[in-house]
Amino acid sequence: MILAIDVGNTRIKAAVFEGATVLENFVFLKTELEKNIQNILNKYEKVSHLMVSSVSDVEKQSFSAFENLVNIHFVSHSDSFPFVNCYSTPQTLGIDRMVNAAGATLQFPNQNRLVIDAGTCVTYDFIDESNNYLGGAISPGLGLRYAALHNFTAKLPLLELESPEHFVGKSTSESIHSGVVNGLVHEIDGFIAEYEALYPKFIIILTGGDTVFLAKRLKNTIFANSNFLLESLNQLFQYKIKND
Ligand SMILES: Nc1ncnc2c1ncn2[C@@H]1O[C@H](COP(=O)(O)OP(=O)(O)O)[C@@H](O)[C@H]1O
Ligand SMILES: CC(C)(COP(=O)(O)O)[C@@H](O)C(=O)NCCC(=O)O
Numbered sequence: 472m473i474l475a476i477d478v479g480n481t482r483i484k485a486a487v488f489e490g491a492t493v494l495e496n497f498v499f500l501k502t503e504l505e506k507n508i509q510n511i512l513n514k515y516e517k518v519s520h521l522m523v524s525s526v527s528d529v530e531k532q533s534f535s536a537f538e539n540l541v542n543i544h545f546v547s548h549s550d551s552f553p554f555v556n557c558y559s560t561p562q563t564l565g566i567d568r569m570v571n572a573a574g575a576t577l578q579f580p581n582q583n584r585l586v587i588d589a590g591t592c593v594t595y596d597f598i599d600e601s602n603n604y605l606g607g608a609i610s611p612g613l614g615l616r617y618a619a620l621h622n623f624t625a626k627l628p629l630l631e632l633e634s635p636e637h638f639v640g641k642s643t644s645e646s647i648h649s650g651v652v653n654g655l656v657h658e659i660d661g662f663i664a665e666y667e668a669l670y671p672k673f674i675i676i677l678t679g680g681d682t683v684f685l686a687k688r689l690k691n692t693i694f695a696n697s698n699f700l701l702e703s704l705n706q707l708f709q710y711k712i713k714n715d
């Protein structure tokens with residue numbers, strides 16, 4: 472049994488896997504990391520390995536309390552991945568993006584793939600059919616867009632994510648909701664259209680905390696799976712066992 476842990480910039484997501492099956496999902500804040508991991512390990516005594524992806528300041532030492540209980544693997548740039556990394560600064564590529572790219576490569580062989588991860592940031596990652604990881608884009612996520620409008624202006628309130636009622640915002644709050652939500656939806660549709668001009672055929676995977684909210688608003692057919700990064704960690708673990 473393995474416990475996959477995804478430390479993002481907003482929160483931590485974790486899942487216990489038995490083979491390819493998810494037994495349970497967990498979400499918690501990094502301030503409650505130790506307590507939550509301890510509870511999970513108490514409940515699932517058969518967990519033998521932790522597979523961790525972190526893009527936050529949570530490092531390997533944060534798990535030192537569990538070193539005697541389980542094997543801990545922190546995914547790093549020096550691991551082997553099932554794709555050729557064509558990023559010009561491979562050492563600065565986000566580990567979460569590499570894990571998503573690994574999952575896309577392993578789960579959807581021999582095709583072009585675009586992974587969109589809508590979390591704190593929205594990341595776009597493209598892996599071609601020859602398993603070359605080409606790169607992509609980073610833009611602010613929904614929460615970050617709301618926060619930025621408030622934090623960098625004098626007059627804009629901080630609003631919670633809401634579905635815009637009108638495309639033409641008729642008040643300050645309607646304008647903000649339209650700008651943030653329609654703005655990101657158009658961005659994603661626009662990116663997909665640009666990739667389509669370059670690659671006639673590719674599959675699209677949407678993941679991250681805003682998957683469900685965004686999926687129903689997009690034009691294109693996509694695989695929407697909030698759990699894709701955790702599932703990719705599990706697949707990368709199996710890949711590691713075969714290749715080490
Ligand atoms: N309970 C929640 N707490 C925080 N964000 C949430 C929650 N539920 C949904 N979200 C959405 O998830 C996004 C964060 O996604 P997530 O993938 O968890 O981020 P990260 O991996 O960067 O920590 C936010 O933009 C927010 O809109
Ligand atoms: C872009 C990110 C901040 C996304 O983080 P997230 O939204 O998953 O919390 C992360 O992938 C990162 O720190 N990347 C490093 C820069 C790069 O990928 O080029």
Ligand SMILES: [K+]
Pocket residue numbers: 588589590591592593594679
């Ligand atoms: K992301």
